[in-house]
Structure formats: structure tokens, C-alpha cells
Amino acid sequence: MLFRMWEKPVDCGHAGVTLTDGHWVVHGHNLIRTVLADLVTFRPDNALDAVTPISAAALRLLADHGFRLPATLANNGTSSHEALRALVTQELQPARIAQHRGWLTGILRRRLIPLTRSLRAGRRADLHAAISHDLPLAILARVMALPDDIARGVKEFSAAALELFWAPLDAARQNQLAELVGTYHAQLRRFVRTARPTMFPLRERAFAQGFSEDEVTAALFFLLIAGQETTSQFLTLLMHRLMSETTILNGLIDGSISATEVVEEGLRLESPVVTWRRVTTREVQLGGTLLPPGASVLLWLAHAGRDDAVVAQPEEFMPGQPGSRRHLAFGAGAHRCAGAQLARMEACVVVTEVAPLLRRCTVIQPPWCPDNLSFRAPNALMVQLFR
Numbered sequence: 155m156l157f158r159m160w161e162k163p164v165d166c167g168h169a170g171v172t173l174t175d176g177h178w179v180v181h182g183h184n185l186i187r188t189v190l191a192d193l194v195t196f197r198p199d200n201a202l203d204a205v206t207p208i209s210a211a212a213l214r215l216l217a218d219h220g221f222r223l224p225a226t227l228a229n230n231g232t233s234s235h236e237a238l239r240a241l242v243t244q245e246l247q248p249a250r251i252a253q254h255r256g257w258l259t260g261i262l263r264r265r266l267i268p269l270t271r272s273l274r275a276g277r278r279a280d281l282h283a284a285i286s287h288d289l290p291l292a293i294l295a296r297v298m299a300l301p302d303d304i305a306r307g308v309k310e311f312s313a314a315a316l317e318l319f320w321a322p323l324d325a326a327r328q329n330q331l332a333e334l335v336g337t338y339h340a341q342l343r344r345f346v347r348t349a350r351p352t353m354f355p356l357r358e359r360a361f362a363q364g365f366s367e368d369e370v371t372a373a374l375f376f377l378l379i380a381g382q383e384t385t386s387q388f389l390t391l392l393m394h395r396l397m398s399e400t401t402i403l404n405g406l407i408d409g410s411i412s413a414t415e416v417v418e419e420g421l422r423l424e425s426p427v428v429t430w431r432r433v434t435t436r437e438v439q440l441g442g443t444l445l446p447p448g449a450s451v452l453l454w455l456a457h458a459g460r461d462d463a464v465v466a467q468p469e470e471f472m473p474g475q476p477g478s479r480r481h482l483a484f485g486a487g488a489h490r491c492a493g494a495q496l497a498r499m500e501a502c503v504v505v506t507e508v509a510p511l512l513r514r515c516t517v518i519q520p521p522w523c524p525d526n527l528s529f530r531a532p533n534a535l536m537v538q539l540f541r
């Protein structure tokens with residue numbers, strides 16, 4: 155059940171803590187916010203721990219590739235977090251993100267021409283493959299000034315990493331994934347060691363501040379997953395949802411509904427990051443439940459957006475309804491998502507440009523999501539034009 159939290163019916167009135175399969179699941183907006191705000195009692199150190207313990211054989215495979223994952227961004231409860239985060243957020247300032255909006259719009263429009271032509275010819279299309287799969291990576295590579303050979307391997311590696319760290323696995327699959335992730339990690343390390351200063355400027359600034367090769371490699375490793383898998387998944391989930399929201403599509407097309415508000419409501423209802431973890435440093439009372447020290451606290455972020463204490467119509471897709479922006483899709487506090495503005499910009503461009511096509515399409519095959527503790531990871535969105 156924990157691996158398919160997005161399928162669980164949400165009891166909106168319920169806030170509290172339940173122990174399920176070794177994780178203390180936290181429900182309710184206020185309780186989740188309380189945890190996110192208290193980094194002394196609820197540390198982020200376990201955020202990237204493998205949910206299926208890594209076997210000795212898989213550990214050996216990773217070690218053979220020199221894989222190490224020290225405290226980096228999301229899992230960093232140490233004093234280095236603030237400086238490392240500042241280095242990353244410098245790359246992701248709103249003014250810098252805005253510079254890429256026109257480029258993204260152009261590339262999307264160029265993709266929509268052959269896609270529309272093919273649909274008009276009666277063929278089916280996979281909107282995940284055609285639009286969401288690689289666009290977030292393309293823009294991330296531009297924003298971070300990453301070279302093509304590094305960007306090329308990211309999609310295979312990041313899908314493998316989401317499975318290796320967050321999915322239930324058997325031994326054979328775990329070894330296979332460890333080999334994939336280890337190989338790409340070794341490539342990243344070589345890049346961090348040898349990149350010219352003009353490539354990946356974050357590296358120069360990190361080294362100048364005394365960060366080690368391990369730390370910079372780990373930060374890049376995390377960014378390449380967090381900075382594109384999440385948005386890629388969100389775009390597919392949002393397009394799918396909008397296909398059943400004709401009034402919203404009409405409003406987007408005639409300009410009476412703002413894309414920004416559609417994206418916020420999408421984040422509230424269709425967040426790709428369903429849960430996120432913290433670990434307790436001491437015994438603590440939370441929502442009437444006593445948690446032991448070292449407890450894995452599983453924050454049901456997707457539930458927070460559907461809490462009727464936050465919005466009056468939790469299950470309705472109503473852009474601009476009061477409370478719509480109070481979701482916790484990006485977490486909160488010192489570790490809140492550093493790429494939220496980039497993700498929002500990408501989603502705004504996509505819903506604006508794709509709305510006319512979505513209105514004319516019907517779903518042939520909805521996205522299917524594999525078992526995963528935290529990520530939706532939809533596989534495809536097959537559509538065809540209405541006849």
C-alpha cells in the first residue's frame with residue numbers, strides 16, 4: 155500500500171499519524187508543515203535512503219564505480235546545506251529562469267506541428283514521450299550549462315535511480331539498477347574532475363568555497379534527478395487531468411483562466427512527489443502519537459493539498475480557489491524545493507501551448523505508475539483526436 159499512496163482514498167477530515175510497514179505516515183496539512191518546519195527534531199538525513207535495503211552484492215557494484223552519496227541537498231542536515239543550497243539557487247533565480255521561457259515556447263511549438271499533423275492523420279500519440287519526457291531535461295541542461303554527453307545519459311540513469319532508491323525490488327533488479335546508476339555516477343565524477351570552467355559554472359564556485367569532489371558530484375547527481383524527473387512526471391499527470399477538465403481547457407484557450415492558477419491547482423491535486431521522508435532525532439509527540447527516536451516519518455505531501463482545512467473543494471479542479479496555492483507539493487522550510495519557479499514556468503508554458511490540442515484529444519491509455527514510495531513516474535499518455 156505504501157508504494158501506491160496516490161491510489162489511497164484521501165479522508166480529508168483526517169489528520170494524524172499511522173504506523174505502516176515501518177514508516178510513520180503523517181496526514182494533514184498542519185501536521186506535515188509542523189514536521190517540515192522543525193529540522194532539529196525531524197532531520198532530512200534519510201530523504202535519499204534506499205527504501206529496499208541495498209544488498210551486499212549491489213553495494214559492491216556501486217563501490218566498484220566509486221559511488222558515494224554524502225549529505226548533499228535534500229538529505230543534508232549538516233551545516234554545509236545552506237552554502238550548497240545557495241550555490242544552486244543562484245543558478246535558479248527567477249530572472250535567469252525567465253530568460254529561458256521563449257526558448258522553451260519555441261521548442262514546444264516546433265514539436266507540436268508534427269505531433270498535430272500525425273494525430274490529424276488518424277494516428278495515436280504518446281504525449282508523455284512527445285512532450286514531457288525530455289523537455290525538462292533539455293531546459294535544465296541549458297540552465298545549468300551542462301554539455302551534451304552528460305545530458306545524454308540522464309533519462310536512463312534518473313529512471314534507474316528513482317527505482318533503486320524508492321521502489322520495492324528483488325535482488326536481481328537491484329543489481330541491474332546499481333550497475334546503471336554506478337556507471338553514470340562514475341561518468342559524472344569524471345566530468346566534475348575535468349570540466350572546463352565555462353561548463354557547469356556551479357562546480358567552480360563550489361570548489362572555490364572548499365566543497366570536495368564528492369560533494370559536488372553528489373549535488374549534481376541529485377540535481378539531475380530532482381531537476382527534471384519531477385517536472386517531467388508532473389507535466390504528464392497535469393495534461394492527463396486537464397483532458398477531463400474541458401471547462402478549464404476552454405478558459406485557458408480564451409484567456410479567461412490563468413495558466414499560473416491552473417498550474418497551482420495541478421500541483422495541489424496531481425503532485426508527482428506523493429511523499430517525502432524525515433527521521434526523528436528524539437522521542438516526540440506528533441498529532442497525539444508518540445514517535446521513537448530514529449523513526450522514519452513519511453510525509454504524505456499529496457494529502458496536504460487535499461486537506462479541507464486548506465481548500466473548500468479539495469477534490470475539484472478549481473484554479474484560483476482560496477487556498478489553492480497552499481499545497482505542499484514543493485515541501486516547505488529550509489529544504490523546500492529549490493527549483494519550484496523553474497517547474498512552474500515549464501508547466502505554464504506547456505499548459506498554455508498544449509491546451510488547444512488537449513481539447514481535441516481523447517485518452518486511449520491513461521498513464522500507469524509503477525510501485526514507488528515517493529514518485530508517480532507515469533509511463534505514457536496515449537491519445538488520439540476525437541472523431
Ligand code: HEM
Nearest residue numbers: 227228380381384385388484485486489490491492493497
Ligand atoms: C513539479 C516539479 C517538482 C516537484 C513537485 C518538486 C518537489 C520537491 C520536494 C517535495 C522537495 C523536498 C522539499 C522538502 O524537503 O521540504 C524538493 C527538493 C528539491 N528540489 Fe524539487 N521539485 C520539483 C522540481 C524541481 C526542479 C525543476 C528542480 C531544479 C532545477 C528541483 C530541485 C530541488 C532541489 C535542489 C531540492 C533540495 C532542496 C534542499 O534540500 O535544500 N526540483 N523538490
